Amino acid sequence: MVVRTSADVSRHVPRLREIRPLLRLQMPRVSRRSRLERAATIEDLRTLARKRIPRAVFDYVDGAAESEVSAARALESFARVEFLPRVLRGLETPDLSTSLLGSASSLPVILAPTGFTRMMHHEGELAAAAAAAEAGIPYVLSTLGTMPPERIAVPASGRWFQVYLWKDRATTRALVDRAAESGFRALVLTVDTPVAGARLRDARNGFSIPPALTARTLLDLARHPAWWWNVLTTEPLTFASLTSTEGEPAAMVNRIFNPGARLEDLQWLRRIWDGPLVVKGVLSAQEASRVVSxxxxxxxxxxxxxxxxxxAATPLEALGEVVQAVGSQAEVYMDGGVRSGADVAAAVGLGARACLIGRSYLFGLMAGGRPGVRRALDIFRTELSRTMSLAGAGRLDELAEGIVRLRR
Ligand SMILES: Cc1cc2nc3c(=O)[nH]c(=O)nc-3n(C[C@H](O)[C@H](O)[C@H](O)COP(=O)(O)O)c2cc1C
Structure with a gap:
């Protein structure tokens, strides 16, 4: 039956043979893998992680210090990025590879050091390191890691170890020696932790390590049985590189780290470590120049x-002055709020050689172990490649040729 609705357009009752090609009816797929595959962004992985992991653990990862202003500003700074695409440049598939500390990396992305990783997923650091190795990018094992350095299976060139300056040099030295013996190539010294930050979500959630079986956590057990089953049936959650470290994380940090650390301690580390040395946690030209010197x-x-x-200053905003001050003598990386390949393109365009990602890969890990981290890295790769194509950059260094700017 044909109905005339206006002078030019007519309607008819839909016919089955017209509808059939449009139908995409499938049995709903519920496997863990398929939900991961359907995650199109890091935010999707975050949503999945939030469902699968007890609230206190999710908050430990997602949360930040005090009013969480720095964390919010980091995300907001990436929203202010503006690309100025180049057109008609005859580009084919963009080349995403780079070299970091003299070794090849398939992406300008590094998995950041994160403590207590087996709490997010029972395979913890092993899963993250394996996904980094598969992707051909470096992995930084935290001093507060929950897997021994000897078990981290990343090719030596991508095996980096993160340390703090402890109150006694002997402990720092023992960690550095163990890292060297386990084949770690680069050392990352974190300098922004003289005392613990105030993670208010953790305080409110009564978060402890290992997680305590209180009345509240027992209730949670019913809602996240798989997570609890994995915690209770695999190796106990301990710090693999440390001893005597149970309890509330902030108190532990304050027992161990050294507010009195000085530039001479960095010079001492330089003397005892032969490989590349990276300093993590500078936010100004002045401090960057001091540590490079x-x-x-x-x-x-x-x-x-x-x-x-x-x-504290927003890393993406501080990047330019640091690159200007030390970029000709040292490699400059950045982290904080990097949640997409487009963010990586922006940071590289503003002078970073690479970005470290923390929460972005931990969301993947919490959502689904090693395949979850793999998914996170696939998302980064796809987005970076697409952004470079759309922006008209065939190579990473071309991003810095005026393609990226930051709106005020
Ligand atoms: C759960 C968690 C644990 C962390 N543990 C460490 C650590 O042990 N050592 C360290 O230097 N940085 C640590 N960081 C900081 C990260 O290395 C990185 O600087 C930060 O996550 C970057 O911000 P993003 O999460 O927005 O990517 C941790 C971060 C998170 C989220």
Whole structure:
């Protein structure tokens, strides 16, 4: 039946043979893998992680210090990025590869050091390191890691170890020696943790390590049985590189780390470590120049993901002055708020050689272990490649040729 609705358009009752090609009816797929595959962004992985993981653990990852202003500003700074695309440049598939500390990396992305990783997923650091190795990018094992350095299976060139300056040099030295013996190639010294930041979500949630079986957590057990089953049936959650470290994380950090650390301690580390030395946690030209003059081969412009000094400067905004001050003598990386391949393109366009990602890969890990981290890295790769194509950059260094600017 044909109905005339206006002079030019007529309607008819839909016919089955017209509808059939449009139908995409499938049995709903519920496997863990398929939900991961359907995650199109890091935010999708975050949503999945939030469902699968107890609230206190999710908050430990997602949260930041005090009012969480630094963490929010880091995300907001990426929203202010503006691309100025180049057109008609005859580009084919963009080349995403780079070299970091003299070794090839398939992406300008590094998995950041994160403590307590087996709490997010029972395979913890092993899963993350394996996904980094598969992707051909470096992995930084935290001093507060929950897997021994000897078990981290990343090719030596991508095996980096993160340390703090402890109150006694002997402990720092023992960690550095163990890293060297386990084949770690680069050392990352974190300098923004003289005391613990105030992670208020953790305090409110009564978060402890290992997670305590209180009345509240027992209730949670019913809602996240798989997570609890994995915690209770795999190796106990301990710090693999440390001893005597149970309890509330902030108190532990304050027992161990050294507010009295000085530039001479960095110079001492430079003397005892032969490989590349990276300093993590500078936010100004002045501090970057000091640590580079004391022997750092690379610096990471970082405020620890907003987890230490709240309202510390925003890394993406501080990047330019650091690159200008030390970019000709040292590699400059940044982290904080990097949640997409487009964010990586922006940071590289503003002078970073690479970005570290923390929460972005942990969301993947919490959502689904090693395949979850793999998914996160696939998302980064796809987005970076697409952004470069759309922006008219065939190579990473071309992004810095005026393609990226930051709106005020
Ligand atoms: C759960 C968690 C644990 C972390 N543990 C460490 C650590 O042990 N050592 C360190 O230097 N940085 C640590 N960081 C900071 C990260 O290395 C990185 O600087 C930060 O996550 C970057 O911000 P993003 O999470 O927005 O990517 C941690 C971050 C998170 C989220």
């Amino acid at each position: 004391a022997g750092a081969d690379a610096v990471i412009v970082s405020n620890h993901g907003g987890r230490q000094l709240d309202r």
